[in-house]
Amino acid sequence: MIEKLLEYQKIDADLKNIENELKKSEEFKKYAQAVKFLKTVTDSKAQIEAKAASLLLGMQNLQDRLKKLSDDKNEFTGIDEVEDENMLAFLKKKSAELSSQYASLEAEIEKLSKEMTELTLSYKKLMANTKAMLSQQDEYKLKYEELCKEKETEKSKIKKQLELIAKDIPSEYLAKYKEKRKDPKFPIVYELKDKHCTACGTELSQLELSRLKNEKIIECENCRRLIFIKE
Numbered sequence: 001m002i003e004k005l006l007e008y009q010k011i012d013a014d015l016k017n018i019e020n021e022l023k024k025s026e027e028f029k030k031y032a033q034a035v036k037f038l039k040t041v042t043d044s045k046a047q048i049e050a051k052a053a054s055l056l057l058g059m060q061n062l063q064d065r066l067k068k069l070s071d072d073k074n075e076f077t078g079i080d081e082v083e084d085e086n087m088l089a090f091l092k093k094k095s096a097e098l099s100s101q102y103a104s105l106e107a108e109i110e111k112l113s114k115e116m117t118e119l120t121l122s123y124k125k126l127m128a129n130t131k132a133m134l135s136q137q138d139e140y141k142l143k144y145e146e147l148c149k150e151k152e153t154e155k156s157k158i159k160k161q162l163e164l165i166a167k168d169i170p171s172e173y174l175a176k177y178k179e180k181r182k183d184p185k186f187p188i189v190y191e192l193k194d195k196h197c198t199a200c201g202t203e204l205s206q207l208e209l210s211r212l213k214n215e216k217i218i219e220c221e222n223c224r225r226l227i228f229i230k231e
């Protein structure tokens with residue numbers, strides 16, 4: 001019965017090869033790349049919008065401060081006419097302070113406005129990429145489907161062979177096998193040799209060995225492949 005399962009696996013390997021070939025194809029890769037990218041677009045867009053809102057708020061704040069400073073600065077026009085020397089020195093110092101604050105605010109505004117320009121550019125880039133990826137998705141979905149169709153005859157031939165062999169395999173073995181078949185790892189079934197799993201080389205415990213004697217086929221606790229013992 002184990003022999004039948006091994007025979008099943010041997011034929012199933014051909015099916016697995018076709019599946020791998022399809023997954024490795026340029027058609028599938030390009031399609032999957034587009035799908036993956038498009039999944040991230042909503043998040044990327046939301047991030048850009050959140051950043052834009054915060055930049056706008058920052059800009060509004062800086063401009064309010066600039067306006068206030070500009071008003072304060074205007075109050076110093078005509079200070080040269082003040083005759084009291086101490087007062088004049090004080091006012092000149094104050095005016096210089098305001099001018100320096102004004103200049104640093106202007107620099108901050110310029111920096112922020114550069115960030116806004118960059119953000120606009122990245123938004124435009126995102127939109128352009130989205131458009132390109134949408135058309136890549138459509139194009140390669142079709143191409144991939146074509147490729148799958150080409151392999152369909154070959155695949156169904158193998159599947160028919162598998163169905164025939166499956167009739168001679170106990171259903172609990174086959175169920176275990178099919179569950180593992182969903183993983184990318186292949187082969188699935190390995191023989192026990194000198195108490196070791198031949199898939200990963202781990203030595204089985206006494207408990208596992210006695211389970212294996214009873215159940216004939218168990219899952220390796222280390223690599224999760226199926227180990228069998230010949231009857």
Ligand SMILES: [Zn+2]
Pocket residue numbers: 197198199200201202220221222223224225
């Ligand atoms: Zn193992």
